[in-house]
Amino acid sequence: MKKYTHAWLAMMAMKRIEKAKIPARQQDDAKALITWFKNYRDFVLSGAWYPDSVFKDMSTSHIVKYKPDASGTSGSFRVMPPTLQMYRLGLTSDMYGKPYTLEKRHNICDRCEAFTESLIDSFKILTMENEGSPIVPSNNHIAMRFFILSHYIADCHMPLHCDARSFYNKNEVHGFIEDEWDKQVRSSYCIDEDNERFFYDPEGYPLKNIAMTELMKYVEEDLEKREFVWSWGTGCNNTWDYMSGISQYSYLMSYRLVPADHIPDEISKNLYMNSSAYKDHFLEYSKVILGDAVESIAKVWLHAWVRYRDWFRDTELAYFKAQQKQADNNLKTANKIIDNYPADKEKQAGKVKDSRSSLDAKQQDYDSTIAKGRNADKKAEALEKARTKLAEAEEKLARLEADYKEAQASLENLKALLLAAQIQVKRKEAEIKRYADSNSGI
Ligand SMILES: [Zn+2]
Structure with missing residues (x-):
């Protein structure tokens, strides 16, 4: 032609x-x-x-x-x-x-x-x-x-x-x-x-x-x-x-x-x-x-x-589903932090207490060694270690509390994000269903 x-x-x-x-x-x-x-x-x-x-x-x-x-x-x-x-x-x-x-x-x-x-x-x-x-x-x-x-x-x-x-x-x-x-x-x-x-x-x-x-x-x-x-x-x-x-x-x-x-x-x-x-x-x-x-x-x-x-x-749907999964994971993580907080807090508070007693014991040991006029270098070293351990335990306790507070504050927002993602997926699925006519084999 x-x-x-x-x-x-x-x-x-x-x-x-x-x-x-x-x-x-x-x-x-x-x-x-x-x-x-x-x-x-x-x-x-x-x-x-x-x-x-x-x-x-x-x-x-x-x-x-x-x-x-x-x-x-x-x-x-x-x-x-x-x-x-x-x-x-x-x-x-x-x-x-x-x-x-x-x-x-x-x-x-x-x-x-x-x-x-x-x-x-x-x-x-x-x-x-x-x-x-x-x-x-x-x-x-x-x-x-x-x-x-x-x-x-x-x-x-x-x-x-x-x-x-x-x-x-x-x-x-x-x-x-x-x-x-x-x-x-x-x-x-x-x-x-x-x-x-x-x-x-x-x-x-x-x-x-x-x-x-x-x-x-x-x-x-x-x-x-x-x-x-x-x-x-x-x-x-x-x-x-x-x-x-x-x-x-x-x-x-x-x-x-x-x-x-x-x-x-x-x-x-x-x-x-x-x-x-x-x-x-x-x-x-x-x-x-x-x-x-x-x-x-x-x-x-x-x-x-x-x-x-x-x-x-289909590609859009896969993207929305991935977003929904991410939103779901975020909410699950926040809920887990909140649910575990009482037990985690008690456990960590126990560790703080133990570290403090250990520090007190090391302090006494050091003081008595000094009082006896002996070399206290090793005792001082142990004392310093106990001090660090306590600081770490206290910091972890504070972090647990901060995480808990943050999870609580973000909970409503995370729920709303998940809901929005779910609506988006449902909408796209409904749209695709409209096209998925069995007589329309390509
Ligand atoms: Zn030609």
Whole structure:
């Protein structure tokens, strides 16, 4: 697909997340994603075009090539969400369920999966790192990666990207179809040529021209009308599984778009334009392809975002629980000091008493030695030791009392802190419970 088509699809996906009726479980998160996106949408054109303009990994990562093959080992096709039109059409294809082989070196599904995971990781790093940390990714950078991801997802919906036929007639058909779509995007919206971006409407989406093509109108209307299904499809658990399913039905779609009764290498643009596949069905198939591409980008984006948000909520809960534990420990320590005080005090007072008697005895011993005119150096040493021991015992007694007083004074405060921490944990748990809908497996 071409530059403006990619940017437009990303914009339409954003609009889809805002306008579609998102299931209750993901609604708050969808709103938060749109709010976040609106600050960074100016990167959409460069971001969605980055894979073609900079990465240039078209020969491996923008495609996955299927070939009908009677001796192929795989004939399985994934069960996708029923709202995908390419899937519904695929189920009625003659080639559905027939064996195929896959060319090994292509990895568009891996690319989509890796980008999704790295988006989530980047948000986690952004959350955990302090502001100004040299390793913290910026929101601009993450937004850019959302748009890059949209490119790969969109490419997988371009049927010829999933078809092993070569169409080597200077790739005319491939280029022609993509040009057709790009022309329609450019003619249906107002484009700020100087800044290479769309002019925006008051809601921040591409500003429509008065005259729009039927295809563009269809996609705009479809994004509000189509039911938003959260699930990836039966047996699909992540971006990779989902994109693998998309590629299978994209492959089936390719044989509708360019039927097998032509010899691929011989299809020129003119031949294609005069075929009934083009004349009778191109518009219909384009609606299916572009409508589904918007759907898939919105779905993969929202899943990634919700996974980050779920992690964020869990991380907050863990933090609040640690605070609660600390508050609980502080209160327990204070209570222990208060409870043990009478016994500790009695014990320590006994030690003080003993030390004092010992000191008195040493004093008498010293005095009598001096009175007898004998050397009293050793006695003086013992006397000094007894004096120190008494001072220490007295100091410990004073400290016990001070600790007791402090514990008593802080008791109410510590109880209030614990209560506040408990309320915070309960609130967060209740919030998470709201999101922990069993039907919402990610
Ligand atoms: Zn591409």
